Structure formats: C-alpha cells, structure tokens
Amino acid sequence: MAIVNRTPDSFFDRGATYGEAEALDAVDRAVDDGAGIIDIGGVKAAPGGEVSPAEELRRVGGFVAAVRARHADLVISVDTWRAAVGRVVAGEGADLLNDAWGGVDPQLAEVAAExxxxxxxxxxxxxxxxxxxxxxxxxxVVADIVTTTVGLAERAVALGVRPDSVVIDPGHDFGKNSRHSLEATRRLPELAATGWPVLVAMSNKDFVGEALAAGVDERLEGTLAATAISAWLGARVFRAHQVAATVRTLRMVAAIRGDADLAFARRGVV
Incomplete structure (x- = not known):
C-alpha cells in the first residue's frame, strides 16, 4: 500500500505530492515499483491547521477519479475518517476506505456497506x-487493540460490508507511545489469530525513530526491519512511503518462508 498524500504539510514528504501532477506521477512510480494499493490522504494525521470536509474533498475528490482513469485495475484506498468524504470518493471509484481514527464517524462503515x-x-x-x-x-495494549479492531470489523460486517474486504490495523503510534507500538509489533500473531487480515502502517514513524535515535529522513532501515518482522509474524498489507525497498523486503521474507520461488536460479545449477 503506497502512500500518496495530497497535503502540503506531510511529516515525511513535506508536501511533495500536494500538487495533482506531482501526485499522479507518484502514483505511477509506486505502481511501477510494485504497489498493489495506493492510499490517498487529504489530511495529515498530526495536529495542524484545520482541514474542513470541503477542503479535504478538494484535495482528494476528483483525484480518485483521475487515478482510476489511469489505472483501471489498481486498488485505490482513501485515508479518511469522514463519511461525507468516503461517500464522494467511493462514488469516484475508491475500493477501500482507510479509517485510521478507529470509527469516530460510525457512518463511514455504513458508506462502505452501501x-x-x-x-x-x-x-x-x-x-x-x-x-x-x-x-x-x-x-x-494488545488486548485493547484486538478488542477494538475486531469489534469495528464485526460491526462493519453486520452493516453489510463484505467480510473479505475488512482489514484490521493495530495503529502504530496512534494513541500509543513507542513502547506500545513495539509491543504491538512483537505480538502481531495475536492480531493475525483473529482471522482478519492485518495491515501495518509503520513507515518512518516515531517509534522507529525513538528506537534508533533517528530523524524522519533516517528511518528506512528501521522501517524495513519492522516490515520484515511483521510479515513473518502474519501481517498482510504494508503501508509504505518507499515502495521499491518495501517490495524487495517482502519478497525476501516470502522466499525465506518458502512462499515464493527464486526470481532466477543459477548458483550451483549452471
């Protein structure tokens, strides 16, 4: 899941994909690098200037349709907690609503069902x-994560969302200190055991920085280490800024697990 932020103040890219042309180029690069999902966001997660629903829609509404026109088979996700935004982008072709704030607008699940x-x-x-x-x-913390995410998933299904389209996310750094995020990573098998596919959104986050005493621009190695471990422990979807490096990491984990064959075999064979 590649991150494309239509925001001027993203913590990682600092607005590099705020413009539509730049954002569309980023989508194309992410697809070329192996992303299967594009996650489009119009509001940064951290505190900052007020972003109204109308402004969020100005940033992501219409853009979803543009991405769909360029990539007919791509899975398009929109990172929003607002049902009003979800309704518009779903009508434009979004496949997935990424509710990173844990159901604060209960109508968003109703939009997904509709x-x-x-x-x-x-x-x-x-x-x-x-x-x-x-x-x-x-x-x-992990018991709280399991109870909360499974409860949200079961409510969504009860409303009519297809069970095979529901994903749970432990929410690294969201409502957590760095020790909580590390514990959630260690105990990912408990989330995987629920039977719901697990998404992890760890890319360049503060828990990586605090583990390594690393600034935002120095967290790739820590992110990839956390990605590899999460893949081994059962995570299924990986939200990432650096797509190519993440894809290579996941392919290596798959090869070690025996889930994927070698890209080519020469050593000791020819």
Missing part, C-alpha cells in the same frame, strides 16, 4: 482525530 468498498478498522487509542497521545496507559 458502496461495496472495503474498510480498514484501526485502533487509535480511542482519541479524536489528529490528537497526539499523552501519557497513554493500557492494562494490556
């Missing part, structure tokens, strides 16, 4: 959107 889109059900620490965690505590 339009037949998939839904990402995320644990965000029960916080309002765009809120940084402060001294968050859990009796058992």
């Amino acid at each position: 339009f037949g889109t998939g839904l990402v059900c995320t644990h965000a620490g029960h916080l309002p959107p765009r809120t940084r965690p402060h001294r968050m505590t859990y009796d058992d």
Whole structure:
C-alpha cells in the first residue's frame, strides 16, 4: 500500500505530492515499483491547521477519479475518517476506505456497506482525530487493540460490508507511545489469530525513530526491519512511503518462508 498524500504539510514528504501532477506521477512510480494499493490522504494525521470536509474533498475528490482513469485495475484506498468524504470518493471509484481514527464517524462503515468498498478498522487509542497521545496507559495494549479492531470489523460486517474486504490495523503510534507500538509489533500473531487480515502502517514513524535515535529522513532501515518482522509474524498489507525497498523486503521474507520461488536460479545449477 503506497502512500500518496495530497497535503502540503506531510511529516515525511513535506508536501511533495500536494500538487495533482506531482501526485499522479507518484502514483505511477509506486505502481511501477510494485504497489498493489495506493492510499490517498487529504489530511495529515498530526495536529495542524484545520482541514474542513470541503477542503479535504478538494484535495482528494476528483483525484480518485483521475487515478482510476489511469489505472483501471489498481486498488485505490482513501485515508479518511469522514463519511461525507468516503461517500464522494467511493462514488469516484475508491475500493477501500482507510479509517485510521478507529470509527469516530460510525457512518463511514455504513458508506462502505452501501458502496461495496472495503474498510480498514484501526485502533487509535480511542482519541479524536489528529490528537497526539499523552501519557497513554493500557492494562494490556494488545488486548485493547484486538478488542477494538475486531469489534469495528464485526460491526462493519453486520452493516453489510463484505467480510473479505475488512482489514484490521493495530495503529502504530496512534494513541500509543513507542513502547506500545513495539509491543504491538512483537505480538502481531495475536492480531493475525483473529482471522482478519492485518495491515501495518509503520513507515518512518516515531517509534522507529525513538528506537534508533533517528530523524524522519533516517528511518528506512528501521522501517524495513519492522516490515520484515511483521510479515513473518502474519501481517498482510504494508503501508509504505518507499515502495521499491518495501517490495524487495517482502519478497525476501516470502522466499525465506518458502512462499515464493527464486526470481532466477543459477548458483550451483549452471
């Protein structure tokens, strides 16, 4: 799942894909690099200037249709917590609504059911959107993640969302300190055991930076290490900024697991 942010203030790319032409080029590159899903966002997750529903739609509405026109078979995801936004982008051809804020707008799942889109059900620490965690505590963070995401998934299915289009996300850094995010990674098998496909969104996040004392531009190796471990432990979808490196990492994990053959075999054969 490649990240394409239509925002002027993204923490990682700092607005590099805010413009439509630049964003479309980024989509094309991500597809060429092996992404199977493009996740389009119009509001950065962190606190910042107010982004109204109308402004969010100005950024992502219409753009979804443009991406669909260029890539007929691509899975298009939109990162939004708002049902009003979800309704518009679903009508333009979005396949997946990525609700990173854990169901704060319960009507978003209803939109997914109405339009037949998939839904990402995320644990965000029960916080309002765009809120940084402060001294968050859990009796058992993974138990809370499992209970919350499975509850959201089951509600979505009860509303009519297809079970095979529901994904759960532990929400690294969302409503969590870095120790919580590391624990969620170690204990991913508990999420995989629920039977719902697990998405991880770890790319260049603060828990990687705090583990390595690394700035935002120095977190690739840590991100890829976390990606490889998460793949081994059962994650199925990987939201990433650096697509080519992530795809190579996942192919290597698949080869080690025996899920994928060699790209070519020469050593000791020819």
